[in-house]
Structure formats: C-alpha cells, structure tokens
Amino acid sequence: MSRYFAIVPAAGSGSRFGAEQPKQYLPLAGRPLIYHTLLALCRSSHIERVFVVLAPDDMHWRHHDWRDLGPKLETVYNGGATRADSVIAGLQAAATAAADDDWVLVHDAARPCLSQPMLDALVAGVGADGDGGLLAVPVADTLKRAAADDRVIATEPRDGLWQAQTPQMFHYTPLLTALLAARDAGHGVTDEAGAIEAAGGRPKLVRCDPTNLKVTFPADLALAELILFARRER
Numbered sequence: 294m295s296r297y298f299a300i301v302p303a304a305g306s307g308s309r310f311g312a313e314q315p316k317q318y319l320p321l322a323g324r325p326l327i328y329h330t331l332l333a334l335c336r337s338s339h340i341e342r343v344f345v346v347l348a349p350d351d352m353h354w355r356h357h358d359w360r361d362l363g364p365k366l367e368t369v370y371n372g373g374a375t376r377a378d379s380v381i382a383g384l385q386a387a388a389t390a391a392a393d394d395d396w397v398l399v400h401d402a403a404r405p406c407l408s409q410p411m412l413d414a415l416v417a418g419v420g421a422d423g424d425g426g427l428l429a430v431p432v433a434d435t436l437k438r439a440a441a442d443d444r445v446i447a448t449e450p451r452d453g454l455w456q457a458q459t460p461q462m463f464h465y466t467p468l469l470t471a472l473l474a475a476r477d478a479g480h481g482v483t484d485e486a487g488a489i490e491a492a493g494g495r496p497k498l499v500r501c502d503p504t505n506l507k508v509t510f511p512a513d514l515a516l517a518e519l520i521l522f523a524r525r526e527r
C-alpha cells in the first residue's frame with residue numbers, strides 16, 4: 294500500500310511581504326507562522342513523515358522550539374533558488390524513505406490555515422488517481438486584464454478557472470521526474486501541478502475554500518489569525 298509523505302518548501306525570503314524576517318517565522322496566534330502549517334501535517338493520520346526544506350543559510354529555525362510537533366518532522370537545510378528547486382531538494386532528501394509510488398503532499402509553508410477536513414478531502418478526492426491532484430477554489434471575482442498604467446484593457450471570462458492552492462499531491466517518482474524535466478526545459482513552473490501538466494498529466498482539482506489562504510501581504514496575516522482563532526472557539 295502507498296504511504297504518504299509531506300514536503301514543505303520553506304526556503305523563500307518572502308520579499309513581497311516586506312518584513313525583516315522571512316514571513317514563515319512571523320508571529321501568528323502565539324507561534325511562528327510555519328508552526329501552524331507543520332502542525333496540520335504532523336497531526337494528520339495519513340502522513341508518515343514531514344520534510345521541511347529550509348534555506349542553507351536559515352538563521353531563524355534554530356531559535357524556536359518545535360518539540361510539540363512530534364517525531365514525524367525532519368528538517369533539511371538544502372532549499373534552492375526557486376520554489377521548484379526547494380521541492381526537488383525535499384524530494385531528494387526523502388529518497389531513502391519514499392518508494393516510487395508513495396504519495397507526496399507538497400504544501401506551502403505560508404499556508405497556516407490548512408485543516409484536517411481539507412487534508413481528508415484531498416486524500417479522498419484524489420484517491421488512487423495516477424495523475425494526482427490539488428486543493429483549489431473556483432474563481433469567484435470578475436477578472437480584469439490591466440495595462441502597465443493599471444487601466445483595464447479587457448474583462449476575462451472566468452468560466453472554468455480555478456485558483457490553485459496546496460497541498461498538491463502526486464506519486465513520488467512521477468513528481469520528481471516532472472520537476473526535473475521542467476527545470477531542464479526551462480519551464481518556470483510555479484507549482485507542482487504545472488510540472489505534471491507539462492509532462493502530459495491532468496491533475497484533479499479538489500474543491501477547497503478561501504480560508505486555506507497563502508500569507509503573501511501583511512493583511513493576510515491578520516486574516517489567518519482570525520481564521521485560526523475562530524476555529525479554536527468552535
């Protein structure tokens with residue numbers, strides 16, 4: 294039976310956020326942001342091990358206490374220049390643990406509001422589908438294309454458009470092969486599904502909701518805190 298592993302690329306500098314330290318270490322509900330992300334994965338009964346991929350020169354990780362996360366967590370300091378490079382590094386670190394057809398769930402460090410029902414929906418929704426899949430949300434807003442001066446030049450049809458989230462879940466060897474091929478071909482893929490698509494796959498979209506947000510700008514951090522507190526009060 295296939296097993297499940299998680300890889301959390303956390304080697305980004307978070308330059309769009311504009312804080313002094315990388316956004317994954319900013320305080321959120323009393324803990325570093327990435328603690329919440331890792332807790333969701335470490336708590337999941339599906340997942341056997343969680344590899345967190347840090348920048349080789351990461352100076353922040355060691356200043357926090359991660360013991361509450363338990364024994365599933367493995368830290369590797371081999372992140373790369375792009376998100377795809379960091380995921381490849383994480384997959385290589387997992388090579389001795391993972392078999393070809395084990396599942397890998399790649400999840401952004403910067404998505405701290407992942408819940409157990411979301412994880413369960415992804416695992417059930419993808420099932421045994423060989424092309425894998427990802428959490429995603431149908432686009433709700435009207436889409437405008439802008440010129441360089443921020444004036445509208447077109448309204449784009451939103452039919453059939455989804456926003457990709459994470460986790461994104463694929464078999465180990467097809468994912469590593471697809472990411473390496475995309476890198477060799479110079480495709481700047483921004484998620485794992487993009488690499489699988491470039492290799493001819495058709496990943497399954499598993500409907501999630503906007504609370505699985507990615508913290509990119511300062512306002513997202515306040516929103517993430519509200520979501521986590523609201524769940525605690527339920």
Ligand code: C5P
Nearest residue numbers: 302303304305374375376379401402403
């Ligand atoms: O910058 P963005 O929010 O799109 O990054 C998505 C995820 O990829 C984050 O968890 C970030 O830490 C990670 N990343 C990485 N290595 C990079 C760039 C981004 O692990 N070189």
